[in-house]
Amino acid sequence: MIHTDAVVIGAGPAGLFQVFQLGLLGLQAHVVDALPEPGGQCVALYPDKPIYDIPGLPACTGRSLTAQLLDQASPFLDADRLHLGQQVTRLEVSAQVPLGQHRFTLHTDQGLALCARVVFVAAGAGAFLPRELALPGLKGRPGNLHHHLHADSGAPAPWAGQHLTVAGGGDEALHAVLSLLQAPSPQAPAHITLLHRRDQFQAEPALDAAVREAMQQGRMHLVLGVPQSVQQADDGRLLAIDLAQADGTHTHPTDHLLVQLGLSPKLGPLADWGLPMARKQVGVDPATFASGVPGVFAVGDINTYPGKKRLLLCAFHEATLAAHAAAALLNPDAPQHLLYTTTSPLLLQRLGRA
C-alpha cells in the first residue's frame, strides 16, 4: 500500500499539470492511467495533429505538448509515481478518517493500492480501453481472444505457427497485420486472416496499399462478415466464429482472434464512486473544482460547471485552482497568499531552480 498526499487519476495534460501545481504547493502526488504511456487522448488519438490554441505555444502537437508537460512536472513526478497501463477500479472512502488525513484508498486492476488525503479525477472522457468486437453468445474471456497488439518483447507470441484472425479495418488493424507479416519466425503466425465487415478500410492510404499488396501476393487473406455467434471448446477456448456474409452464414475457424478496433474511452467504475454526475460528467464548484465528495476534485474534460469549455487551457486553470483548494484543505493554518515562480525562493527550491 502506497501512502501519498494525492492521487491523480489520468496522466493526460490535465493530470500532468495537476501534479505540477500540487508539487509547487509542496504536495506529493501519484498518477494512474489506463494507457501504457502518458498524454491521454492527446497522445492516444491525435499525437501528431497540430494544436494552435495553447497560450504561448503558437503551434504544438499532442505529443510535443505532453513531452513539455512531463518536463515541467519532472521535479515532482518520477517513474515510481507514474502508474501506467492500469485502471482505477475502486475508490474507498473511510468516513471515520477525518478529512485531510488518509481517508481515500484507490485500487487498480493490476492490484496496486494507493492511500491518499485528496483525489483528483483528471480522467477526460474516461479510461481509454480497447474497443470490443461484438461476439454474440460469447461465454467468459477465452485465452485465445486478444485485444491490442503489444510491442514485440522477443517472447514467443501465443499465435506463433498458428492461424490468427485480426478483426478490424482501421489503422490499428492494418498496422497489426503488417507488423505480424514482418514478425520473425518464432513469433509469426502460420497464417493471417483479416476480418472486416466490408471490403473497404478506414486507414491511411499507405497502410491500405500495403495490405492490399500482401493480399494479392497471397501472404494473408481478407474475410468479410459480421459475427453472429461463436463456437467454444469445453475449456472456453474460441474455435470458430459464425459470420453473416453476403450469401448467408459461414463458419470461420481460427486458432486465435486479435481484436484491433482502436481505443475507446470508458467511464467505467468511476460512474459508481458516488460522485454527483450529470451526462457522464462530474459537477464541480468553479471556485475550487471540488466534486460533491469532500476531498475529491475533478479537472479537465471529466468535469462540468456553468460556462465549461472542454479545452486544454481551461483544464490548466482548473488544476491550478483545485491544487490551491486542496492545499487549503490539507494545511488550513498555512498562509494562503499566492507565491510566484518569478520571485518565491520556496517555489524555486521546490522546482530545483534555486
Place this chain on the structure above:
Amino acid sequence: MIHTDAVVIGAGPAGLFQVFQLGLLGLQAHVVDALPEPGGQCVALYPDKPIYDIPGLPACTGRSLTAQLLDQASPFLDADRLHLGQQVTRLEVSAQVPLGQHRFTLHTDQGLALCARVVFVAAGAGAFLPRELALPGLKGRPGNLHHHLHADSGAPAPWAGQHLTVAGGGDEALHAVLSLLQAPSPQAPAHITLLHRRDQFQAEPALDAAVREAMQQGRMHLVLGVPQSVQQADDGRLLAIDLAQADGTHTHPTDHLLVQLGLSPKLGPLADWGLPMARKQVGVDPATFASGVPGVFAVGDINTYPGKKRLLLCAFHEATLAAHAAAALLNPDAPQHLLYTTTSPLLLQRLGRA
C-alpha cells in the same frame, strides 16, 4: 472614429490572448495600452526573470512569453489595431443602442476614439504610468518638466546644450544618465545633474559603478536633497527647485527636469466607469467573466471572483470563456458547439493554416 467588434484595454498577456480567442471566434478586436510596447507588467517590470508555471512552457520570460503570444495572435492583430502609448480615459455607454450593437465609445488621451460592440478590460493592476516626483507648490505642467526618457529618434532633444537634472536613484534614472552621457552632441545636454534623496542607489551594480565613475571623472554631478518648493517663470517654465539638504534648504537651478522614477500602475479613469468594483478589482461572473455592465468583460489581474488567483494561466482561461460569452451575446443564433483548432476547417482558415 474606428468601428470594431471589440476593444481590449491592455496589451499584456491577458489582452493579447483575448484578441487571439476573439479572432478564433471571428470577432475583430483593437487593443489599447498605456505602455509604449506590448506585454504589460511582464515586460515593464520583469522582462527577463524566468517564469516556470505557464502550462507547457517549462521555462520562459515575460519578454519571450509576450513574443510568443504576439506571434499566436498575429493572424488577428496588426499594427493598425494595436494602439500603444495611450490610456483609455473615457468609456461611454449609449444606453439607447441595443446590446450587441456599437453601444460603447472609448476615448484615449491621444484623441483616439473607438466604437465597439463589446469591451474587454484586461488592464492588470491599471495603466502603467511614470511615477511622479513630489514638487510642492508646482503650478500646471511646465514644458521643461519631462517624464520617461524616450528612445532616441534622432531629433534634437529639448535639453540639447542645456543643463538637465535627472531625478531618481533606481535603474531607470541611472540608465537615463548613462544614455544621455553617450548621446551625440546635437542631442546631448551641456551638463547633467543627478538628483536623489541620498547618496545610495537602488540599481544594478553595473549601472551603479558606471555612474560613480562618471561622477569621479566630473562628467556629471550628484545633488542630494528633497524638493521643498519650485520656482517658475511667468510662462510656467521651471527655473529652479528648492531642495531640503543636510545643512538647510538650497536652490538648485536647472533648464530641464527629467523625472525617472519608474512606472507605477494607476487604476485611473477605469475606477469611474460604473463597473461594480471591490478593492480596485472588477467583480465578474466566472461562467462568462462579464462585469456588472452588460457587454463589458474583465479578465486577468483586474478581475475578482470566488477562488480567483492572479496567475497568467488563469487569465488565459478567463479570456477564453469571456470570448465565448461575447460571441454568444453578439451572435445569439449561431451554433454554440465548441470547435477545435486540431480539427475545424473554419478555425484553421481563420488562423491562416488551412
